[in-house]
Amino acid sequence: MATIKDVAKHAGLSVTTVSRYLNHHPYISEEKKEKIKVAMKELDYTPNSAATQLRSNRSFTIGVIVSRITNPYFAYLIDAIEKEVKKTNYHLLIMQTYDDKSEELRLLDMLKQKHIDGIIMASIENELNVIEQYNQYGPIVLTGDKSLNDSYLPVVSTDQEKATYNAIQFLINKGYHKIAYCTGGAFDNTKHGSSRNKGFIKALEDNDISVNMEWVYKNIHTIDDGFNVAKNIMTLPRESWPRAIFSGSDEVAAGMVKCFLENDVDIPKEIAIIGYDNQPLSEMLSIPLTTVSQPIEAIGFESTNLLMSSLNEEKYVVNQETLELNIIDRKST
Amino acid sequence: MATIKDVAKHAGLSVTTVSRYLNHHPYISEEKKEKIKVAMKELDYTPNSAATQLRSNRSFTIGVIVSRITNPYFAYLIDAIEKEVKKTNYHLLIMQTYDDKSEELRLLDMLKQKHIDGIIMASIENELNVIEQYNQYGPIVLTGDKSLNDSYLPVVSTDQEKATYNAIQFLINKGYHKIAYCTGGAFDNTKHGSSRNKGFIKALEDNDISVNMEWVYKNIHTIDDGFNVAKNIMTLPRESWPRAIFSGSDEVAAGMVKCFLENDVDIPKEIAIIGYDNQPLSEMLSIPLTTVSQPIEAIGFESTNLLMSSLNEEKYVVNQETLELNIIDRKST
C-alpha cells in the first residue's frame, strides 16, 4: 500500500505539503494541488486511518450502546442516529450489551482506548455514577427516561412516568378498573426505568384503585414472555381476571394477543391490552394494538446532535417539544 | 492518559517487557508480571488501540455490510454474526448501505484504510468484479444466493432458486394455478438475486403454466408496498385475479394481508399468500403466514467462521447441510 511518503516522492513534494492537502489547509498553490491529486490517483493512495488516529488523537468514530439490535425499538433508533451521523465525517459503531453489565463496561472501555471519540447510550445497565467515570475519556450522551436528568451528563429524555400514567388513565377512562401490569424490570424503585412503575402506581392511586400484586408481572420482555403471562392469567378463576393489561412492549402485547385469541378470549370485550413502542407489527396484528408511541426519530436526532456538539465543544439545546409520547388508539382497548 | 512507557517506568522495567506482558508472550517471570499488573492498575492504564493498530497493521475489527438494519432479516443475521464474533478478540462494525452502490464502495474503502481487517457482505449492491477488487486489501466473505458461487471469493450461499421453485410448486400442489409474484428487484436476469425469478419461472414451466406479466410486481419491499400491490389487484376485474401470491418478504405479505382483510377478502379462500424469511411477525398476523424460512443462524455462524479462517490463514469448509430453506406451512395458503 502506498503511503503519504510515496505520494510526496511521486509528486516531487514534501510529506508536509501532501498532509496539508489532505487536511484542506490553505496556502497550497493550485499547481501542486493538481500534482498531488494525480500522484494519489496513480498510486491508488488511501490514508491509513490508524496512523491518522494515533497522531491526531481522534478516531472520528462514535459508538451507540443498545441492549439488542433485534429489538425494533433499537433498530429504528440506530437507524435515526445513523442518518444524522452520516451528515458528518464520523462513523457509527453499534455495540450490543445483551443486558449485560460487564459487557457494557467493556464497551465503555473503548472510549478509554481511544477507539471511539464519544458514546450515545440508548440502553443503560450500570449505575449512573459508574458510567459518569468514563466521561473523562470522552463525551457520553444518555438516552432514556427523565429520571436520568439526575446525572450531570447530557441527556435526551422522555417522560415515561407521565406516558405510563396517561396510558393507565386512558384505560380507566374507558371503564377498565382492574388492570394488570407487565414490566421488563423488577417492580421496585432501585433501578432507573422504575419511572413507568411510578406512573402506573400514581394513576391507580389518583383513581382510588389499589395495586393488586397478583397482576404485576416482572422481567417480561419477549413475545414468548407475553404468551406465558396470558396463559398464566387464564389459569386464574374467571372472577380474578384483570379487565385490561398494560404491557411494557408491543412484542409482549403481541404474545398475549396470540394466546388469548387461540383460546377464544375476546379482545377487548373480555380483556383489553395496551402495548408500548408503536412498533410496525403493532398495527399488523389480528387485533391492531393500542399502544404508546415513542418519538424515536427525534431521540436519534437530538442525541446525535447533542453528542456532536460536545465533540466540537459547542452548546446545544435539546428541543424538548419533539420528545412527547402519545397514545395510539386502535382496536385492542 | 498513561502510556506503556509510564507503566514501564513505574514498574522499573522496559517497555518491551510490558508489551510482552500485554501480548501474553511466554518467558516473563511471575515477579515482574505482578509488578506490571500493579503498575497498570495504579496508573489506570489502557492500551491505545490506534497505536496497536498502526504498529501491528491489524485493527481486530471486522465489518458487516447490510442494506438496512431495520429489516429484521438483517437484524437477526447481525445478531447471529455478533454472537460468533464475541467468541474471538475481534469487534464487529455494522455498516448500512441503504441499497446505495456508492455507499457500499465507501464501506469497502474502510478495508483499504485498514479500518477493518475483513468484511462479511450480507447484502450486495455492486457487481462482483468491482467487489473482488477490494479483496487485495483483506478477506471478503459473500453471503446470499448460490449464484454468488461464480465469484472466486469465499461464499456462504443458500439455494434461493430451489426454495422459490419449491414454494411455487407448493402453491400449485395446493391447487393454486394462477400465481402472482412480487420481487424486490427487477424481473430480468442482469442482477444477482434473479435466482428467485428463475425458480418462479421454472416451476410454472414445469407445470405448463405461462407467466402472466400483469401479475408480476417489481421493486416491492415494504409493508406499504405490499398494501399497494393488494390494492392494485383489487382494481382488476374479479375474473383476472390471481388465486395466490408469492411475495419476496414477510413484510410485503403482511401489507397484503392487511389490505385484503380490510376489504373482506378471505385468505386463503379467495386469495392465498406465501411470504419469505419467517420473520417473528409472520406468525403473529391475523392470518398466520405460510412462509419460506431462511437459516439465519447458520448463515451467521458459517460466514463468521469462514472470515475468521481467512484472517488466520486457515482452511474452513462450510457446512452446507445447515443452509437449507424450508417452507413453514401456516394459515395463509
Add this chain to the structure above:
DNA sequence: TTGAAAGCGCTAACAG
C-alpha cells in the same frame, strides 16, 4: 507558500 524533523504509543527484531 513550502520543507525538515520530531514524535503520537506501540511492537518486534536483535542483542545480550
Add this chain to the structure above:
DNA sequence: CTGTTAGCGCTTTCAA
C-alpha cells in the same frame, strides 16, 4: 528472561 532501538504512517511545530 530482559532491554535497546528502529520504525508503523501521519500531523505539526519551527524555520525558511
